[in-house]
Amino acid sequence: MTDTPSRPFGHEHVFLGTQHARNERRTWAVIALTTVMMVAEIVAGSVYGSMALVADGWHMATHAAALLIAALAYVFSRRHARNRRFTFGTGKLGDLAGFASAIVLALIALLIGWESLLRFSAPVTINFNQAIVVAVIGLTVNLVCAWLLRDDDHRHGSSHAHHDHPHENAAHQHQHTDERHRDNNLRAAYLHVLADALTSVLAIFALVAGSVFGWLWLDPAIGILGSLVIARWSWGLMRDAGAVLVDYLPEVEELPEQIRSAIEVGGDEIYDLHVWQVGPGHHGAIVSLRSASPRAPTYYRELLSHLPELSHLTFEVEQA
Incomplete structure (x- = not known):
């Protein structure tokens, strides 16, 4: 697809988010951090025999793929923002990317759950100390990535709140103003990282409990729990991004x-x-x-x- 000149008259149809450029830069930075930690966790989990750590690593792999989808969507929508073939601009490409990453995440959740079930019937020896160290490092990286991907659009959006509404409706109005300014592409990347941080916490808990009490069964159990959390989050993102794609407005939309x-x-x-x-x-x-x-x-x-x-x-x- 080649870009075409903007219209010689009339108004432009550039409907990108107010923080589009910033979100694009930070998404690429998080991809680099996530990829490095993903490889480290998968290798360490395989060497030390921790299913929870392997699950966390593969969860990071889904984040790396989803983040790549998000970054490419930012690049494409920016480059084609004035392409006349996009009748109402490229603002919805972020929602399309978020929907795609939700599907990928759901598939990986199924794989993690299946691998964890197999570990119940065929448990392996876990080197707890090394696995815990790697999981803590992974959690630290996740928190840094979450900070990089925090959404400042809500604060920008709140400046547009309307002051002609009754005071008692101010919080209600602010909530829906934030929803209108939500970047689902950034939200997909942000929630990927938060979900991965949660998986890291669960992995650390399973490893510590296993090392103290010898509960080897807890490691695959945590893997199953993590897969359920990922699947639930995937459904929520799929629902919200899909609603934008089919022009559905929530009933609470004012x-x-x-x-x-x-x-x-x-x-x-x-x-x-x-x-x-x-x-x-x-x-x-x-x-x-x-x-x-x-x-x-x-x-x-x-x-x-x-x-x-x-x-x-x-x-x-x-x-x-």
Whole structure:
């Protein structure tokens, strides 16, 4: 696919997140850290006989793959942001990448669970001290990666909170404003790292308990628990990213009602309304309304100017 020149007139359809460049750089940095630690944990777990450590290493492998998908999505969406073949821009590519990484993670969760079940019937000797050291190092790397991938978009998004709502609804409004600005691509990478940190904690617990009490069965049991946690997280990401891809708005989404309350004044009536997300912090809307005194589209745009997340508006006005 080749890029095409931007439109010589009209407005641009660049609907990337406000922190797109920063998120792209940090994702590549985390890929490097994750890959190094992934190899170390898989090798150490195999040498020292720890299924929990091997599971943690393969979990890191899924993160490395998912992070690579996220990084490539950032690169592609940036390079093709002004490609006219993408009708509403490339803002949704991050959600597509998040959905893909969720599927990969679900498959690996099944593999980890299966390998852990096999260890119950064929236990192996574990070198606890070395395995614990490697697991602690892995946890440290995970925490560093989580810090690098923290999402600052929520703080940027909160600056757009609307002050014309009642004070008691401020927290509720802030929550949904944050959701509108969520970068599911970054969220996929961030939750991958957090899930891996959780697996590292479980692995350390299993190794310490095994070394003290001799509970070899606890190691594969923790592997199964980790696979269930990964699978559950995978489903959550798949659900949320998929909702954006099919233009589904949660029932708690306030944006449609905010549009109606702003437009339906002076007898004007909205008879058809479509709202969807076109990128992190960006929404599009098609508003069809009837009015006894139709105005120019610029008038209705001004009525919605207090909703900065509405990045693409189309109006159809009919005489009532």
